[in-house]
Amino acid sequence: MSTSQHNLLNEQHSPYHCQLLYAGKLNANPDWKLPLHKHEDLHEIIFIVKGVGTYIIDDKVYTAKKGDLLIYNRGILHEERSHPEDPLFTYYCGFRFLPLIAETRDWVIHPDREPVIRSNHYSNELLLLMKTLFEEFSIRNEGYEQISQHLFEAVFLLIERMIHAQNHTAKESKAPLANRIKEFLDTNYTHQLNLKDIAMMFHIDSYYLIHIFTNNFGISPINYLIQRRMGEATYLLTTTNKKIWEVAKMVGYENPNYFSIMFTKIVGESPREFRKNNQKNHYNKKN
Template sequence: MHEEIDTKQIKSIQRKPNCHLLYAGKVSDNPYWKFPSHKHDDLHEIVMLQQGAGEFIIDGQAYTAGEGDILIYNRGILHEERSFPDHPLFTYYCGFNFPSLAVSNNDWVVPLDREPVIRANRYSDGLASLMKLLFEESSVQDVNFHYISQKLLETILALIERMLRSEDKVSEAVKGTLAEEVKDYLDKNFTQNLSLTGIAEKFHINPYYLSHPYKNSYEISPINYLIHRRLGEATRLLVTTKMKIWEVGKMVGYENPNYFSILFTRVIGQSPKQFRDSHQKNLFYQKD
């Protein structure tokens, strides 16, 4: 759920003094990477998702995030991380603090009433490049790396401020319009070979962000809506036509007849044949 943020709070990110880099690192090449629940009482952390996707539990709330998304862990916030094996995570991350704010209620990176996940947007590529440079400077440690790393961190924080402002300009009305457009697209193309990634590409949006406005509007994910839309049409065809079961499956978008039967049975509670038999025996057409 999107929450409005006071612009005075946002401006205060720029004014935070003495950000001090503590470390920079990366996670890659491990499909089963996970990090149990933990927190950092004396530092903040930024995680930039370069590739892949995963599940993150932040302050008791579960989030799915993918390529281009940014995770912000304010100090003292419990968080847990897990890569999806079929989409292994590749991330750059850094830890830092604001020494002069250590005992202040203003010691945060994103406001405490704000979601800690910034979804991919037009600034994500820029931030990804900065995080990569920060990691390289920290690992190579060539001449003036302290100075360069410090300036990179300040730029990263300034760009995060810009990203937060950009998110606030995306109103609930716009999100609702997107959800309506996606639903209309699914209704017109549900028999085609569709995937969440393909739908997201059609609307030029991150697939892991697409689901949020849609689910908020219709209380169902786009893929689950697609399944119910297909099976709803399948039930109509089973009852009102003499098409073979495999033909019905193919007609509504399932090339594999076994998969269609298994999915139909799981969702509807009867096999396609059982459904057809139980409904056709009580269906009587008028004779001409």
């Protein structure tokens, strides 16, 4: 079986308010990714059976995992990427609303709400329906179109339950991934961190880590980490009498010589010079 299976359903009249167009399955592939794109004439839903993925939906970054459901309204830009160490296995399908419905409601989830529905008590039931729907498409026995349409109607109704169960709007949801990464760096800048460590913490690869962080803050995560450490070091140098090696250790550098080199590069003068030129003025302002 190929990495991604995608079966099309011939368009036909449907007695329901939405028409199923295709159903597919993505097998676990650590290298799988789908660049930024959108569907102008249909909606798509993706259910994560297992694994972790990074998704950019309408300029916001989300991390989704087992049991989560992703909803792409028609015309919404989105990008998808599987985690290399925990690859995605998903079921998905595409559909459109019939004209009379589309005139008044051409969205699956309201644009103000978060497009990622987190795993809840309906997830197992949805998994069974999505799996059966895909298998019906794959076997294509007589009458599969009608059976698939009935299955999708059940899927759609269950999705509406899941949406209602997640009762919050996008504005009330958790901070975007970039903000979470920044908060992590702000909290853990004294620890020994590298790109791989940070990326693993958020279940993304190093490329995405750099891409997401730089696009949001205009600086790479490692350079931000360095700036964060040096900012704290300048404060400690001007407000305490701690030795330079102690300051170095407090901001995450075991090697004081390396700390001095980095400090000089970033600040423009050595830690000793900086302290000499700034500490007296600082204390004068306090006294």
